[in-house]
Amino acid sequence: MGVAGNFWDLLKPYARNKGVDFLRNKRVAVDLSFWIVQHEAAIRHKTPRIRSPHLRTTFFRTVSLFSKMGAFPVFVVDGESSPLKAQARIERFFCNSGVDPSALPKAAEGEEAPVKQRNQAFTRCVQECVELLELLGMPVLRACGEAEALCAQLNSEGHVDACITADSDAFLFGAKCVIKCLRSNCKEPFECYYISDVEAGLGLKRKQMVAVALLVGNDYDLHGVSGFGVDTAVRFVKLFSEDEILTRLCEVGKGVFAFSEGSISLAMDSHVPISNEVSPSARSQHCSHCGHPGSKKAHQKTACEYCILNGSENCMEKPTGFKCLCSTCDKDRKTKEQKKYENWQIKMCKMIAAEQNFPNNAIIELYLSSNHGNYDEKDAHLLWDKPKVETLVEFLNYHQHWEPSYIRQRMFPMLTTIYLREVASNPNEGLLLHSQYEFHSIQRLKVRYGHPYYLIKWKKAIQSTVMYDVSGEQSESEEMESMGANGSNDMLDEPDVPLILTDNGCCFLLTDENMELVQAAFPKEVDRYLGGKEIKGIQIKRKKIQFKIWQK
Incomplete structure (x- = not known):
């Protein structure tokens, strides 16, 4: 998806691997289709043991991204495809089916080309995921066309700090930071690309990358110019500056490439x-x-x-x-x-001039447009709400057949993150976690994949409906669900599950929490814990000294 050829391989040397806290307290635009497409094969060929992998993926990754990574995700869904994208989708469909698209009847002049939209099953998956996200309190935006285009626009205008998408078109739409890979359970889970690094290392700016896409093919034109690969296209495009590249492509497309003063023959490699x-x-x-x-x-x-x-x-x-x-x-x-x-x-110019109606100005306008969706920070479009827990339990119980206790367990990290943020903002409010639990103490320091956390003890403050089934065992189907739709955990699939601790007849829940967030919410408790740890360290040193004296 995106620029054809091995464009991502071209960008790979400029990737940065970022740590767990890279997105903490930052906004990030998520191309929802990117998550769903990864499990499209499982959606088509699912077995009775794997139910609705698109919902499972969206639920666990959203909870992890919000709680474990501390991000504020904004989800973006595709709008209506442009006629160019629809036509390209038809060609891709027939190519994958082994049919030559050139042998198919074409629309007569003045008639609109047939539109090949997403299949109904995929559309239904998107709608269900949107409903799930809204119950989780996440903002969801609908793009005018491509979701990655609106993600890039949000990033370019400073409304979000990064985009999560595997579509390289995001750079052409103006994205400044793109996260392509999310690896769960590792020290550096984020593989991200900054446009500034690409510009400095590869020597290509936005319009030049648009020119590369026109030459090698893209989501709106699968073929590009015959004979052009990514390396050849980059070499040719770098003959011109960003300001002149698209104009020169138009001239070359019309056959204007005479070797005279000021022509391309005077722009050589260094x-x-x-x-x-x-x-x-x-x-x-x-x-x-x-x-x-x-x-x-x-x-x-x-x-x-x-x-x-x-x-x-x-x-x-x-x-x-x-x-x-x-x-x-x-x-x-x-x-x-x-x-x-x-x-x-001359050879490259002749190859370009041989293409009919090259370049397609409609594709250029799509890439350079800055109007890919409507949103406003002052209204609910970019605001995060609390999850509707009970409605969400009913929703997942119906669609996933998960037990309510299982759902609440997997949601608990999100609820603790929201609670700590609220207490940090309003320290004197006397809030309870989900109107049931209160902060008890810091159990210990825990290091996970090289990153330190506080292990927090939560105590039930009031008697009410039991939120967790402590003695219940997870069913075989639920274990399969928690492993992942395809047995993979290469992304943010693994949920954090609260541990159960029984101490002096009292039952506590233990969760891993960000140290800075705990410090902001409960500074006295952190000081008490650190002070006790220091005293304990002194006592251990005294015992060691006394033992050495006794040995003498």
Whole structure:
């Protein structure tokens, strides 16, 4: 999806691996289709043991992203596809079916091309995920067209700090930071790409990347220009600056690429110097034995100056692959290289000019547009609400057949994160977690995948309906669900489940919480814990000293 070819491989050297707290307290736009498509095969070929993998994926990843990673996700869904995308979708469908798209009947002039929208099953999956997200209190935006376009616009305008999508088109739509890979249960779960790194390392800016997409193919034109791969397209595009590249492509597409002053023939690679000197009509005489300037007959009498410099009294025989480094030969090589490069430019221009109606201005307008959706920070579009727990339990119980206790357990990390943020903002409110639990103490420091957390004890404050079935065991189907729809946990699939602790007849719930968030919410408790830890350390040192004295 996105720019055709191996465009992601081109960007790979500029990827950054970020730690667990990279998105903490930051907004991030999520391309919802990206999550669902990853499990599309499982959706089509699901077994009775795996129910609604799209809902399971969306639920667990949202809870993890919000609680474990501390992010504020904004979910974006696709709007109606443009006619260009619809036509490309039809071509892709027939190509995957083994049918040649060129053999299909085309719409007559003036008629609209048939529209191939997402299949009904996928649309239903998206609708169910949107309903789930709204019950979780997450903001959901609908793009005018492509979801990654609105994600990129939100990022470009500063409404979010990053985009989560695997569609490389996001850069062409103006994204500044794209998270392509999320790896669960590792020290650096985020693989992200900054446009500033790509521009500095690859030397391509936004309009130049649009030009690359036009040449190699994209979601709106699968074919691009015949003969252009990613490397060739990048090499050609870098002949021009960002400001002129699209204009020059239009000129070349019309066949305007005469070699005159100011034309593309004057824009060479940095390693191919441009010489204004006229190449000599004939190469000066060189010795056939040593290859240096001069005649063989003269060198038989006296060794040439080049051979003498190498410590030889006689003229040496030239080795295999010998290249003379004299000024005449050097100029001759540079002239040939320049001519070869000019011929390559002419060849590329002719290939572009051979394409009908290239470039497609409608595709350029789509990429450079800044109107991909309607939203307003002042209304509910970019606001986060508390999850509707009981409605959510009913929803997942109906769709997933999960037990209510199982659902509440998996939701608990989200509820504790919301609670700690509220207490940090309003320390004197005397709030209870989910109107049932209160903060008890810090059990200990816990390090998970190289990142430290506080293990927090939560105590039931009032008697009410039991939120968790402590003695209940997870059914076999639920265990399968918690492993992942396809047995994979390469993304944020693994939920944090609260531990059960019984102490002096009291039952506590234990959760891993961000240390800074706990410090902001309960600074006195943190000071008490650190103070007790320091005292304990002193006592251990005293015991060690006393033991050494006793040994003496």
